[in-house]
Amino acid sequence: MRDPENIRQVAALTPDYMGFIFYEGSKRYAEGHISPELLAELPQSIKKTGVFVNAPFESIKAAVEKYKLDAVQLHGKESPRACAEVKGLGVEVIKVFSVDDRFAFENTLLHESCADYFLFDTKGQEYGGNGIPFDWELLKGYLSPKPYFLSGGLNLENVKYLDKVRPQPYAIDVNSGFEQEPGLKKVEELKLLFEQVKS
Numbered sequence: 001m002r003d004p005e006n007i008r009q010v011a012a013l014t015p016d017y018m019g020f021i022f023y024e025g026s027k028r029y030a031e032g033h034i035s036p037e038l039l040a041e042l043p044q045s046i047k048k049t050g051v052f053v054n055a056p057f058e059s060i061k062a063a064v065e066k067y068k069l070d071a072v073q074l075h076g077k078e079s080p081r082a083c084a085e086v087k088g089l090g091v092e093v094i095k096v097f098s099v100d101d102r103f104a105f106e107n108t109l110l111h112e113s114c115a116d117y118f119l120f121d122t123k124g125q126e127y128g129g130n131g132i133p134f135d136w137e138l139l140k141g142y143l144s145p146k147p148y149f150l151s152g153g154l155n156l157e158n159v160k161y162l163d164k165v166r167p168q169p170y171a172i173d174v175n176s177g178f179e180q181e182p183g184l185k186k187v188e189e190l191k192l193l194f195e196q197v198k199s
């Protein structure tokens with residue numbers, strides 16, 4: 001997210017997490033649009049999450065300190081060592097894996113100790129925000145007890161089938177499927193989503 005008024009509207013729905021993209025290659029790049037003051041006025045219960053792609057540790061550290069981020073989503077090919085370094089900042093770490101038919105869930109094993117959560121997104125042309133779901137049947141191959149976030153092209157239509165997913169995700173991460181333009185969420189659709197998920 002990056003539009004101040006849109007951020008306030010979505011924050012009023014009290015999501016558990018809210019994401020801010022710190023990857024310059026993204027259409028949703030938040031730096032220069034958000035401010036520490038804006039994030040500080042949001043409810044404390046919302047975990048402010050910075051999304052990074054293969055970023056140097058120093059720039060992640062600087063963003064965590066500047067914006068008082070609660071969580072960091074590592075959305076690139078970050079090594080277990082880089083992931084552990086970020087964990088040392090005292091934030092929640094969400095390590096992302098891009099899934100396609102050839103993905104081996106054993107690939108997550110080396111990140112077990114540095115990540116609080118894994119996030120499974122669809123492998124696509126871009127690092128993230130591709131707007132395409134992967135075949136959720138593949139998740140049956142995920143055998144770790146570590147809770148995971150499900151992502152990739154989630155929208156009001158396909159979230160109806162989430163209850164069939166095994167193992168069940170700990171959380172879902174919605175992005176382009178609820179946007180009117182990159183970085184601007186459809187608040188009314190998010191309201192419907194929250195009602196659906198809670199029921």
Ligand SMILES: O=C(O)c1ccccc1N[C@@H]1O[C@H](COP(=O)(O)O)[C@@H](O)[C@H]1O
Nearest residue numbers: 026075128129130131151152153175176
């Ligand atoms: O959204 C982006 O532009 C982006 C860029 C680089 C890394 C991650 C990005 N977003 C993340 O992508 C997934 C899936 O998004 P979508 O639902 O398919 O649009 C999600 O985790 C976003 O946080």
